[in-house]
Amino acid sequence: MYNVVISGTGLFTPPYSISNEELVESFNTWVQQENAAHAEAIARGEREPLPESNAAFIEKASGIKSRYVMDKAGILDPLRMVPRLPERSNDEPSILCEMAVAAARQALERAGRTAADVDAVIVACSNLQRPYPAVAIEVQQALGIQGFGFDMNVACSSATFGIQMACNAVQLGQARAVLVVDPEICTGHLNFRDRDSHFIFGDAATAVLLERADLASSPYQFEVLSTKLLTQFSNNIRNNFGFLNRAAEEGVGGDDKLFVQEGRKVFREVCPMVAELIGKHLEENDIQVSRVSRFWLHQANLSMNQLIVKKLLGRDASAEEAPVILDTYANTSSAGSVIALHKHQDDLPSGALGVLSSFGAGYSIGSVILRKR
Ligand SMILES: CC(C)(COP(=O)(O)OP(=O)(O)OC[C@H]1O[C@@H](n2cnc3c(N)ncnc32)[C@H](O)[C@@H]1OP(=O)(O)O)[C@@H](O)C(=O)NCCC(=O)NCCS
Numbered sequence: 176m177y178n179v180v181i182s183g184t185g186l187f188t189p190p191y192s193i194s195n196e197e198l199v200e201s202f203n204t205w206v207q208q209e210n211a212a213h214a215e216a217i218a219r220g221e222r223e224p225l226p227e228s229n230a231a232f233i234e235k236a237s238g239i240k241s242r243y244v245m246d247k248a249g250i251l252d253p254l255r256m257v258p259r260l261p262e263r264s265n266d267e268p269s270i271l272c273e274m275a276v277a278a279a280r281q282a283l284e285r286a287g288r289t290a291a292d293v294d295a296v297i298v299a300c301s302n303l304q305r306p307y308p309a310v311a312i313e314v315q316q317a318l319g320i321q322g323f324g325f326d327m328n329v330a331c332s333s334a335t336f337g338i339q340m341a342c343n344a345v346q347l348g349q350a351r352a353v354l355v356v357d358p359e360i361c362t363g364h365l366n367f368r369d370r371d372s373h374f375i376f377g378d379a380a381t382a383v384l385l386e387r388a389d390l391a392s393s394p395y396q397f398e399v400l401s402t403k404l405l406t407q408f409s410n411n412i413r414n415n416f417g418f419l420n421r422a423a424e425e426g427v428g429g430d431d432k433l434f435v436q437e438g439r440k441v442f443r444e445v446c447p448m449v450a451e452l453i454g455k456h457l458e459e460n461d462i463q464v465s466r467v468s469r470f471w472l473h474q475a476n477l478s479m480n481q482l483i484v485k486k487l488l489g490r491d492a493s494a495e496e497a498p499v500i501l502d503t504y505a506n507t508s509s510a511g512s513v514i515a516l517h518k519h520q521d522d523l524p525s526g527a528l529g530v531l532s533s534f535g536a537g538y539s540i541g542s543v544i545l546r547k548r
Pocket residue numbers: 227228229230232233236237331370371372412436437438439441442475476479506508534535536
């Protein structure tokens with residue numbers, strides 16, 4: 176068995192940002208138009224007026240101030256409220272591939288590696304833009320990597336689950352290095368007309384290179400001490416979009432074919448599960464929680480992260496201990512915890528311990544214990 180390190184991380188940030196105020200203005204314009212169009216039915220008491228959204232509520236409830244997106248105009252157009260991402264020909268790189276490659280190139284550069292040093296690509300994300308050929312194989316070809324690639328989806332936990340798969344392959348000698356890439360266009364499956372969730376997501380792509388420790392020469396190495404995964408079925412975060420939709424015409428275009436959640440229930444049920452899993456994982460590795468310098472947590476909700484770390488530490492965590500990126504990125508699904516890792520790692524001294532953890536639909540939870548080399 177070989178020891179494994181994360182030898183490089185990468186991040187692609189989309190070109191546009193939308194503030195809460197901009198998003199709410201578009202939403203409320205749409206609400207006013209809808210209410211005006213149904214004014215008579217509302218006056219007759221046959222229909223409830225739609226309530227407006229509120230930027231202050233969004234920041235207070237979630238910690239989100241703005242989000243990066245692949246298309247801004249389509250989302251903010253009250254007549255559309257969907258990103259406009261034109262189809263590309265089969266001869267052009269697909270948009271997920273393009274984002275993945277940008278993040279992967281940065282991870283390779285930080286690792287001091289080229290495509291020739293990598294034997295596999297895993298694209299791990301919540302939403303794959305087509306069933307096949309695998310986006311990972313397209314990324315593999317775009318980067319010029321020999322070997323194999325495959326796609327996998329464990330929703331928001333895709334990155335940590337992908338890291339465990341990559342770790343296994345490197346430990347067993349099946350690959351010298353594996354790229355795990357998480358391209359997320361969450362705005363593509365977000366219902367911008369749902370007041371409860373229209374503010375939740377943003378877009379981004381991240382990449383992590385996992386390498387055999389004895390081969391790695393990067394100045395940015397983290398030894399992977401252990402990984403632990405858990406899943407437990409829940410309908411509280413769900414999306415019924417899929418290839419059988421066309422076989423049931425009655426459901427096509429329904430709201431359930433986009434992201435739907437019971438936010439309160441998710442909050443209540445997932446926080447204790449995550450704290451318990453991380454706590455158990457550290458205990459199994461004889462690591463006291465107080466020795467962990469950093470928690471790079473999934474970035475969905477600020478209070479959720481504060482609560483999880485408080486349950487673990489028995490006190491409030493500082494901004495250094497549990498870095499926040501969701502204020503400017505929102506929830507980028509599987510990319511979130513890796514963005515936190517990418518942006519908040521260079522200050523850690525050699526020997527420092529950290530936990531990378533994701534959680535989300537499934538339910539699914541992943542924990543990766545890292546030690547700075
Ligand atoms: C989604 C989330 C931010 C909502 O926050 P919340 O405090 O639970 O909010 P609720 O949905 O209970 O709504 C609280 C109130 O705000 C109102 N509200 C909801 N959306 C609103 C909006 N956009 N603008 C203004 N008010 C809003 C509700 O109508 C409700 O009003 P009421 O108390 O009069 O009934 C929060 O539940 C969350 O982040 N949960 C975890 C989600 C998660 O991690 N998901 C993983 C996804 S991968």
